[in-house]
Every structure is written in C-alpha cells, then in structure tokens.
Amino acid sequence: MPELNAHLERAFYERPTIDVARDLLGQILVSETPQGRTAGRIVETEAYRGADDPASHAARLRTGRVEAMWGEPGIAYVYRSYGIHAMLNVVTEPLGTTGAVLIRALAPLVGVDLMRIRRGLGEERLLCSGPGKLCQALAIGLDLHSTDLVTSERLWITPGASPRDVSLSGRIGISRGQDHPWRYWITGNPHVSAHRRAQSSAE
C-alpha cells in the first residue's frame, strides 16, 4: 500500500471546477478516525459551479453552509440530502468565487472491513458506489463541513495514479442544468454509482 499521508495542495483546488472534477479521478480520499483508517480511489465526480449553473446550490443561496462555496479552495462542503445522506463536495476556484466538486464514488482501498461494518454490507462493489454510500463508509458527516482538506489529519486527498480513460455525461439526480456534461468517471470502473443513467453517453 502506498503512503497516503501526503495532501494535495491548495493550488490543485484553486482552478476551474471542470478541471478539478476531471483531475480528481484516480486520487485517493482518506478518512482517519479512532476506529481506523478508510480510503478509496475516486472513480466518479460531478462539477457544480455558481450563478451560471442552475443545479448548483450557489445559484440560489448564499446562506448557512452554502456560504462555503465562496470560501477557500480545498475545504469540504458537506450537506444532507433527502434527509438521510451526507454528500461530500470539495470547494474549488479562488476565494470569493463559487465552485465545488461532488465526490460520487470510490473504489475501496484501505479499511474495507471497517467500511463493511459501517455500511452493514459485505459486497465490496456496493460499499462506496454512490455519494451517500461513500460518506457512510468513510464516516463523513455534517460535522466535517468546512474541514480544510489541505491541512486536516481527519479527512484529506492524497495523490494517486491517473486513470487511463475518462468518460463524461450529464449530471445525475437533478432536474435543472443536465445539459452540461459535467459528470466524470473512470471508464469501465465497476465502482461507479449504479444509477440507471450511469451507462449513458460515454465520452
């Protein structure tokens, strides 16, 4: 297993959201808790921008936790979806401008047994194959909102191998702004989310 302690630096996140979403594929998300370490390779992401993106929370709101989308690049924007699931985003673009990348799926790498316990499931392919699933598997909750992934020892992203092929399509689970091909995943990877539209319109 490679060293996972290195952190991607702020400059990586301080770029156009689209570029960060694509370049996050293959990098490794690491979560450290008293129970142990869990980590997985990022295999699926989505880009969300600002006022020009009707699907982005930042297009409608600038209150409460959404304020984080204007914040320092590299911090976590975590919110609750459907009353149940936590969603992990990484803030992009320079301070004062909006943008974030939703982490949608991981390939489990470290602490797979701990993930199984947290998820109550055995099958590895289902542990992190969706944005709510991976937050449960890595114990990422609303308490980690605003965590700085550049400096945190609780949650961070470490460099991994670049994927060979990347596919893209419209985003998932939203009603507006589907026309933009801002969902990225590693072509052929079995750990991408199992949504019906997951197979559509590759590259």
Added chain:
DNA sequence: ACCTGGATCTTCT
C-alpha cells in the same frame, strides 16, 4: 408556523 422540494439508497413487488 406550515409547506415543499430535494446533487439518495434500500427494500419491497
């Protein structure tokens, strides 16, 4: 105060 609409996942049939 009440209502509504979600960047989802599981468990049914």
Added chain:
DNA sequence: GAAGATCCAGGTA
C-alpha cells in the same frame, strides 16, 4: 418500478 425514510432551508402566512 415505486415508495419510504427523514433533515434542512426558503418561501409564504
């Protein structure tokens, strides 16, 4: 393929 779980913030009153 459909429903249920269940939180949060905005809009409307």
